[in-house]
Amino acid sequence: MSGRISLNAFQIATPCQHTSGAWRNPRSRAAEGYTDLEYWTGLAQTLERGKFDSLFLADVLGVYDVYGGSPDAAIRGAAQVPILDPFTLISAMAAVTSRLGFAVTAATTYEQPYALARRFSSLDHLTKGRIGFNVVTSYLESAARNLGLDAQLDHDLRYDMGDEFMEVVYKLWEASWEDDAVLADRESGVFADPSKVHPIGHEGEHYRVPGIHLTAPSPQRTPVIFQAGASSRGTAFAARHGEGVFINGMRKDIAARIVGSLRDAAEQAGRPRDALRVMQQITVIVGDSDAQAERLHREAISYATPEASLALYGGWSGVDMSGFAPDQVLEYVDTNSMRSTLALLTTADPEKRKWTTSDLVEFMRIGGVGPVIVGGPETVADEIEDWVETAGLDGINLFHAVSPETYEQFVELVVPELQKRGRVWDDYAGSTLREYYYGEGRQRVRDDHPAAAHRRR
């Protein structure tokens, strides 16, 4: 038997995420709930009851306006718009839980490393070491245009800037405050020893940050680094920086190939193959029985909104399919957005050589462009185990068809089954997110992680 399967839940603070039309389900609480703290605190408590490692909050700081050259389809179908800032949700969820981790997305392209490092350190303190940073470079032209740039920066330049950005934040987190800098000595009146707080003196190509970090060391210092880049440049970035890596292989063998490439790339970056905790996106529709799950599946399909799916797809791929006929055959187009999307799709089913617009729409009805498992608790557990075994995964990233119902049902029905099989833990070992991935006591980055190079000896 392999190791424990990490459970992570995927969310965006928006009425509808990857399953287009999911908000229309009468049992969905997302459309009204995404702006309510109770929705989020309830979800966090559900996940902690199911001993999930973390809630992963994705983000887009722009709108999907490629389809038809306007955001209309996205607005109509709630394709990840409107959307809240994920950072604003964390402390409320942290206050009602004690173990659940939180991976929050921020785009290096549009943040100042000095300010973002403080934000993550703040959350690492407040959560007592349960925070992760999902590093993205952003793929939306619409984000670039509204955030001070004339246009999206070149794909590879975004990653170059991302590498330097990470160097800066690592220095702030690891090199500025020594472990024993804070004395908080009421008697002498010395709060911290200035000889143990160091300016980082960073002068690089894209960033200049001379000063000290503004926050004292938090439990993890560097938050757990997550990455999901899938282009070749993105894979290298993920292999270098990632501790948790989210992937989307559309079939098990494809996932196995992605996992293999990531671990190869990790080795090339001087890290052990198992340094990466790789988690596959899977949408699960679970019922008491296979038959009930099938009914839920049909129900979910009945709400699908093709236009919203194509709006999402336009944003990811950079390709406007609004003029495509239903039987138009899709071809790879080189754009400046998510490079991997169309390539992944066209490898999704190698038997099926020609994907058409309608194939895509049908494929995307549930879970966006990722795999879907439908069944009763045993079927779902079997399938998850098989995914993990076949692809060499460390865990799954659970997408939903109905929120928060999918998570409630998963916790009620699937988690006990996986626990019975010894594939997920009965309780958390440790209390910080990094410990869940690397073992109790391992709160700080491992020596093989690039952040460790910036530690003071």
Place this chain on the structure above:
Amino acid sequence: MSGRISLNAFQIATPCQHTSGAWRNPRSRAAEGYTDLEYWTGLAQTLERGKFDSLFLADVLGVYDVYGGSPDAAIRGAAQVPILDPFTLISAMAAVTSRLGFAVTAATTYEQPYALARRFSSLDHLTKGRIGFNVVTSYLESAARNLGLDAQLDHDLRYDMGDEFMEVVYKLWEASWEDDAVLADRESGVFADPSKVHPIGHEGEHYRVPGIHLTAPSPQRTPVIFQAGASSRGTAFAARHGEGVFINGMRKDIAARIVGSLRDAAEQAGRPRDALRVMQQITVIVGDSDAQAERLHREAISYATPEASLALYGGWSGVDMSGFAPDQVLEYVDTNSMRSTLALLTTADPEKRKWTTSDLVEFMRIGGVGPVIVGGPETVADEIEDWVETAGLDGINLFHAVSPETYEQFVELVVPELQKRGRVWDDYAGSTLREYYYGEGRQRVRDDHPAAAHRRR
């Protein structure tokens, strides 16, 4: 009798704020508590019990490194360093309260309006309309140097950028989504009507933001705007944009002059004099009796840390006093930091023509450079009433000597006394922060506010 006195509590997410050495008090929970959610949720509950309008979270995104040309004194004495990002605290406090407002500080100079507008809209949703935006332009060179600038921008340019920044965020908050844009119609599958969601098309000197706001209308749309600028440019900015305005008059007659100038400036900006809710910074040390309060005052003084005070003062004024002899007479120096600080100080006591370094240090022991009230409940209530009457204030901004003790004692001892006198309310009227200032039902900006000009008719 005049109107209700607004109660606001001042905090920074740091071990020590304006009363240098306050963290050394054995009863202070700030040094350990500022990184704990329980500290913050407990404080919020205390303030709501006392029917405070809001908790005001100030911020500095830099370090006080003018004194001695290094941050050493600030680090040693915990002069507002280390410090957390105030945004990360809000949702936890919002989840345990239902009425208390939150004014959060952000510096226009270092934020992207598109992203910041979303952050505030998110918090306005999550708090159900209890969020305020304390607009600062930042005064620290150390912030500028670490946030991508070669040096601090010129004082007036910061305000020019601030004006355009506000124009952009007003457009995003008021002009992008019509009130009835969101339909959330499950039957038709239309979440929002794209014909009612408008790109703002902003093209200005400093910012270009063509797109739609990413967040649907929140209860207040524009958060309640707070300002504390005190230079002449700052006063004009506050009078134009402010709904709540924080001031620091060192004596009642000085406060009266500041209040007068602000209301004059509001009129010049086309707003009624009472459009501004003006609140004076006051540190209160309250005990069961005057005698006990005097003991608490002496105790607080015993912890004062002169070096930390001078570190703060260096940051505010831009003047390094590390080489100053104790009897050196202070003179006004024109710097690029907070223009008003030295000018205010030298007017603090016109009888006393010559302020020396030691006068300043003595003066700053409690509450930084603001007034202090020491006494039992009736004395404190008398003094607060007198401040409000004499200076024409709308409320106070309560600073502390010991946190959270000052707030607990104030709520226990002073609030009931002020309630007995009919000077503070017995319960909240309304549930959004703007209603507390402008009356029940007034959730959105008034017509006289510049944000209102961007509303769609």
